Amino acid sequence: MSAVLLSHIRVVLSRTSHPGNIGAAARAMKTMGITSLYLVSPKKPPDIEAEAMASGAVDVLKGARVCASLAEALQGTIYSLAVSARRRELAYVSVDARSGARQLLAAAREGEVALVFGTEMSGLTNEEILQCRAATHIPADPGYSSLNLAAAVQVMAYESRIAALEAQPRPEVGAAAARHEDVENFYAHLERSLLASGFLNPANPKRLLPRLRRLFGRVRLEQEEVNILRGMLSSFDKNT
Amino acid sequence: MSAVLLSHIRVVLSRTSHPGNIGAAARAMKTMGITSLYLVSPKKPPDIEAEAMASGAVDVLKGARVCASLAEALQGTIYSLAVSARRRELAYVSVDARSGARQLLAAAREGEVALVFGTEMSGLTNEEILQCRAATHIPADPGYSSLNLAAAVQVMAYESRIAALEAQPRPEVGAAAARHEDVENFYAHLERSLLASGFLNPANPKRLLPRLRRLFGRVRLEQEEVNILRGMLSSFDKNT
Numbered sequence: 116m117s118a119v120l121l122s123h124i125r126v127v128l129s130r131t132s133h134p135g136n137i138g139a140a141a142r143a144m145k146t147m148g149i150t151s152l153y154l155v156s157p158k159k160p161p162d163i164e165a166e167a168m169a170s171g172a173v174d175v176l177k178g179a180r181v182c183a184s185l186a187e188a189l190q191g192t193i194y195s196l197a198v199s200a201r202r203r204e205l206a207y208v209s210v211d212a213r214s215g216a217r218q219l220l221a222a223a224r225e226g227e228v229a230l231v232f233g234t235e236m237s238g239l240t241n242e243e244i245l246q247c248r249a250a251t252h253i254p255a256d257p258g259y260s261s262l263n264l265a266a267a268v269q270v271m272a273y274e275s276r277i278a279a280l281e282a283q284p285r286p287e288v289g290a291a292a293a294r295h296e297d298v299e300n301f302y303a304h305l306e307r308s309l310l311a312s313g314f315l316n317p318a319n320p321k322r323l324l325p326r327l328r329r330l331f332g333r334v335r336l337e338q339e340e341v342n343i344l345r346g347m348l349s350s351f352d353k354n355t
Numbered sequence: 356m357s358a359v360l361l362s363h364i365r366v367v368l369s370r371t372s373h374p375g376n377i378g379a380a381a382r383a384m385k386t387m388g389i390t391s392l393y394l395v396s397p398k399k400p401p402d403i404e405a406e407a408m409a410s411g412a413v414d415v416l417k418g419a420r421v422c423a424s425l426a427e428a429l430q431g432t433i434y435s436l437a438v439s440a441r442r443r444e445l446a447y448v449s450v451d452a453r454s455g456a457r458q459l460l461a462a463a464r465e466g467e468v469a470l471v472f473g474t475e476m477s478g479l480t481n482e483e484i485l486q487c488r489a490a491t492h493i494p495a496d497p498g499y500s501s502l503n504l505a506a507a508v509q510v511m512a513y514e515s516r517i518a519a520l521e522a523q524p525r526p527e528v529g530a531a532a533a534r535h536e537d538v539e540n541f542y543a544h545l546e547r548s549l550l551a552s553g554f555l556n557p558a559n560p561k562r563l564l565p566r567l568r569r570l571f572g573r574v575r576l577e578q579e580e581v582n583i584l585r586g587m588l589s590s591f592d593k594n595t
Contacts (some may be wrong), residue, residue, distance in 0.1 A: 145496065146501060146506070170503075229489070258388075259412065266506065269509055276496075280494065309587065309590070314591075333573075334571075336570070340566070340570050347525055347549065347554050351591040353552070
């Protein structure tokens, strides 16, 4: 059971600078039974140094998918968790690593999910975080919170494994969770409708769209709910 | 309180081969607020490579005490936990990392405690484990349980920090939650807007409103979010 859940998790590394860190991350993942690795526009592709750092996890490295964008790496996922050093993001109030891992594993019962990590130096951009459904942080010491990339992957993979081992089979069958791309299409529709109605002023958008993403991001929308919301928007559109 | 508890923890690295691993372990410790490092007969003392790997934790490295024996490194402790890859040791039935960290922190209320790690290749000897009070293991994947030394230190330091944080009350400050009556007013507004737009057919309402309540009910709306949602609806209303 836990092995199946862990196989639903992909680790996404965005714009990593050093191949050695990709290798070390692959090793960290594999020690916890997670083997699906996605690389978004790595500065350099995995090389001999990456393989040296991967140690016995070269298979994870060799199986990595290289993507041109985060959107591509998240395609098909029903839940995604941005891992960030900051406790409070522009977009989300991030939950701690343990709660985040539990939410991730709850979603992994229903489909593919992602743990998303940014660059070694500056982490994820706000734009990247907004593409994820929620955010999480490792509660490091505020005076020195500089975990290296592989260390952060190690902690999140560890928490995910423990959450998977804790997971009891749940008889309750929930409604189908919405896919990443359908939720993104809803956001795009919402933006168009709000522009048309005049509520969103393109000259002065303030933080309206990020705030709405933060709101709906907390819900874990179901497929049918996305359909209802889009139907609502269409009914408003007709009148504008 | 948690800082005091964490200051009672020393990390003991026995017979480490590579100075770089000592540096990486120092960094891992410091990110979790643990700064006391003991080195038992390191093969090579910390050097320039160790400092590079320590990054912002060079102070931890420079403050490390080098000891001739594990007995010397454990002097003054009231509890010590051997960290091992194997679930069952000759000496002890080892507990998992989370339980181990909780036991460590319970002891840290009363005095100095130690987390003890062996060599990169073969871990601790049975003789070393027997000098500790108990043993713990990180529940890695049985097929590939090869965490590197710094990764193992990272996970144990993380669990220790969480156990320390759990030991005290946490003040949680969130955004102001919306009041019941404001949420109800939002639902009433939503119903009026959907009637006006024609999406809600009073002759055949189906389960539209209950479904929308179910959706927004999951969010725990904030006061400001309710204001935004009502502003959105008003912008749509003007056009119907």
